Amino acid sequence: MSAESDDSPPTDLLTQPRGDTTVLRMMLGSRLRQLREAARVTPEQAGYEIRASRSKISRMENGRVSFKDRDITDLLTLYGVTDEQVRKATLELARRANVPGWWAMYSDILPDWFEMYLGLESSAAVIRTFELQFIPGLLQTEDYARAVTVLGHKAAKSSEIDRRVALRMRRQQVLNRAEPARIWSVIDEAALRRPVGGRDVMQAQLRHLAQATLAPHVTVQVVPFGHGGHAGAGGSFSILRFDQPDLPDVVYIEQLTGAVYLEQRSDVERYLEVRDEISSQALTPAETTQFFEKLARET
Numbered sequence: 358m359s360a361e362s363d364d365s366p367p368t369d370l371l372t373q374p375r376g377d378t379t380v381l382r383m384m385l386g387s388r389l390r391q392l393r394e395a396a397r398v399t400p401e402q403a404g405y406e407i408r409a410s411r412s413k414i415s416r417m418e419n420g421r422v423s424f425k426d427r428d429i430t431d432l433l434t435l436y437g438v439t440d441e442q443v444r445k446a447t448l449e450l451a452r453r454a455n456v457p458g459w460w461a462m463y464s465d466i467l468p469d470w471f472e473m474y475l476g477l478e479s480s481a482a483v484i485r486t487f488e489l490q491f492i493p494g495l496l497q498t499e500d501y502a503r504a505v506t507v508l509g510h511k512a513a514k515s516s517e518i519d520r521r522v523a524l525r526m527r528r529q530q531v532l533n534r535a536e537p538a539r540i541w542s543v544i545d546e547a548a549l550r551r552p553v554g555g556r557d558v559m560q561a562q563l564r565h566l567a568q569a570t571l572a573p574h575v576t577v578q579v580v581p582f583g584h585g586g587h588a589g590a591g592g593s594f595s596i597l598r599f600d601q602p603d604l605p606d607v608v609y610i611e612q613l614t615g616a617v618y619l620e621q622r623s624d625v626e627r628y629l630e631v632r633d634e635i636s637s638q639a640l641t642p643a644e645t646t647q648f649f650e651k652l653a654r655e656t
Contacts, residue, residue, distance in 0.1 A: 377458050377459075377476050377479040377480045378454060378455075378456060378457065378458040378476050379420065379458070379472075379473055379475075379476020379477055379479075379480065380420075380476060380477065380480035380599060380601070380604065381450065381453055381454035382420035382421070382422075382423075382424070382454045382476075383419070383420030383604055384420070384450070384454075384601060384603070384604065385420065385424065385447070385450050385451055385454050386417055386418040386419055386420040386421075387418070387420075387603050387604070388447065388450075389417060389418055389429075389432060390418040392432075392433070392436040392438060393414075393418075393432070393436055395436070396435070396436040396437050398435060398436060400414040400415060402435070403432060403435065406431050406432065406435045407427075407428040407431050407432060409428075419620075420454075421473075423454070423455045424451040424454060424455060426448060426451065426452075429447060429448055429451050430444070430448070433447060458472075458475065458476055458479065459479070459527065460472060460475045460476075460524070460527075463520060463523075463524045465520075466517060466520055466521055466524070467524075468615075470615050470616045471611075471616065473618065474609055474611075474616065474618075475528065477597050477607055477609070478528060478531060478538075478597065479528075479531060480599060481531070481538050481597040481598060481599055482538060482539065482598055482599055482600045483538065483539045483541070483597070483598040484531075484538050484539070484540050484541070484595060484596075484597055484598075485541045485542075485595065485596040485597075485598075485629075485632055486540075486541075486542045486543070486593070486594070486595045486596075487542075487543045487544075487545075487589045487593055487594055487595075487631075487632060487635055488542065488543070488544045488545065488548055488593045489545045489547065489548065489589065489590075489592060489593045490545075490547065490548055490551070490593065491505055491548055491551075491553070491593075492544065492548060492549075492562060492566065493540075493542045493544070494525055494528060494529075495528060495529050495531065495532060495540060495542075496540070496542065496565070496566060496569050496575075496577070497525065497562065498558070498561055498562050498565045499522060499526055500554055500558045500561065500562075501553060501554055501558055501559070501561075501562040502522050502525045502526065503518065503522045503554070504553045504554030504555075504558055505553060505554075506518055506521045506522055506525070508553070532572070532574070532575070537572075537574045538574070539574045539575075539576075540574065540575045540576065540577075541576040541577075541636075542576070542577050542578070543577075543578045543579075543580060543589070543632070543635050543636055543639050544577065544578070544579050544580070545579075545580050545587075545589070546579055546580060546581050546582050547582075549563065549579065549649075549652060552656075556656055559656055560653050560656045563649050563650075563652050563653035563656060564649070564650075564653050566649045567646050567649035567650050567653065570642060570645065570646045570649070571646075576642050577642065577645050577646075578636060578639035578640055578641070578642060578645050579639055579640050579645045579648050579649075580635060580638055580639045580640075581639075581640060581648075584638050584639075587634070587635050587638050588631045588634045588635055589631060589632075589635045592610065593610075593611070594608060594609065594610045594628060594632075595608070595609040595610075596608050596609075596625065596628055596629060596632060597609065605620045605622065605625065606620075606625045606629075607619065607620055607625075608620075608624060608625055608628045
């Protein structure tokens with residue numbers, strides 16, 4: 358059965374989406390999954406066609422690997438896609454998805470598990486975060502970012518620390534692009550009371566946070582100690598949402614030597630519930646700005 362019949366997935370394969378490498382891979386993977394399912398081809402059959410395993414098809418469809426032209430061509434043929442415009446558009450998307458992202462220049466200091474997050478963050482339309490220990494990376498000053506980096510890489514040379522700090526500062530460009538990402542961060546008061554980098558660094562960081570909250574696309578809330586325990590006691594996490602309707606929200610949970618990415622709707626909904634519950638316990642955005650200013654004066 359042809360994947361271009363009436364049973365075809367409702368997606369415009371001729372449209373070339375915008376986005377960074379990671380998101381383009383996810384979109385191409387989603388398209389390939391739609392085509393495979395419409396053609397009623399199993400992952401095992403697809404893997405056999407490209408001389409690979411079922412797990413590679415899974416990684417391709419989840420946007421976790423780069424794409425070879427030959428594999429894409431063979432899969433399109435297997436799925437019954439004969440329209441030359443569609444085939445060319447799909448191959449062009451694969452080539453764009455293989456272009457290294459801006460973070461490639463930092464590959465010497467980046468663990469593989471974090472590269473994916475940088476791609477997701479760079480293309481996200483909305484980034485919701487909960488932070489238990491540190492100020493969110495997108496809202497850190499350079500001096501605070503340096504102090505945090507040194508904490509985690511005490512044996513690193515100064516040149517490596519410089520590069521890690523430069524990487525964190527480069528990430529913040531998502532706030533300054535033509536269509537900036539919407540940031541909604543909830544921070545536990547403990548992160549504000551911990552004098553990372555010393556008094557002067559922390560004071561400047563608090564003033565920076567107060568200034569950042571004036572931007573229309575930045576919302577920050579603080580969960581004060583006075584509220585007691587809260588649902589986020591288990592640790593920090595981020596939830597990323599994209600403009601592309603066929604891409605799922607992604608929950609990111611960073612660990613000491615790796616990270617967890619959750620895309621199952623049930624998992625994402627649970628984290629959204631926790632995030633909303635924490636937000637309801639936090640100070641309002643206006644109260645939070647006043648809190649930053651007051652704490653900066655007291656620090």
